Amino acid sequence: MxxxxxxxxxxxxxxxxxxxxxxxxxxxxxxxxRFTTNDLAFSGYSTTVDSNKNHETPDLNYVNKTDEKNVTDFCNAFLENYNVAQTKANFQKVETFLQHPYLEHAVCSAHLSDWIASNWIKRIL
Structure with missing residues (x-):
C-alpha cells in the first residue's frame, strides 16, 4: 500500500x-x-454579468469576450468538447485565440469554436 x-x-x-x-x-x-477566472492569461475583463440574462441558464450561443466568466466558460467548454488536453497552457491558448483580430466581431460560440479548432495547430498567434 x-x-x-x-x-x-x-x-x-x-x-x-x-x-x-x-x-x-x-x-x-x-x-x-474546470479552470477558473484566476487561470486567465489576460487581465482587464469585466467581472459583471449582464443583468438582462437569467444567471442560471446562460446563453451558450453568445460569448461576451469582455466578461471573465463568459471567457472562462467558453475556454473550459472548448477543451472538453474538442477533447484537448486540459492543461493551463491549452486553456490560455483558447483564450489567446479569442483575442485574435479575425475574431474581433465574432460572438457566436459555434463560429468561435470552429475557427479555433481549424486553426489550433497552425502558428497564427
Whole structure:
C-alpha cells in the first residue's frame, strides 16, 4: 500500500507540473477540474454579468469576450468538447485565440469554436 501511495503521489506531482488538475485523491476516480477566472492569461475583463440574462441558464450561443466568466466558460467548454488536453497552457491558448483580430466581431460560440479548432495547430498567434 505504501508503494501504491508513493506512485500516485509521484503521478500527481507530474500532472501538477504539466498544469493538469484533478479533484480526487483516488487514482481510479480522476476527474479534470474546470479552470477558473484566476487561470486567465489576460487581465482587464469585466467581472459583471449582464443583468438582462437569467444567471442560471446562460446563453451558450453568445460569448461576451469582455466578461471573465463568459471567457472562462467558453475556454473550459472548448477543451472538453474538442477533447484537448486540459492543461493551463491549452486553456490560455483558447483564450489567446479569442483575442485574435479575425475574431474581433465574432460572438457566436459555434463560429468561435470552429475557427479555433481549424486553426489550433497552425502558428497564427
Amino acid at each position: 505504501v508503494q501504491y501511495k508513493k506512485c500516485f503521489t509521484a503521478f500527481r506531482k507530474e500532472l501538477d507540473l504539466k498544469g493538469i488538475r484533478f479533484t480526487t485523491s483516488n487514482p481510479n476516480q480522476i476527474q479534470m477540474t
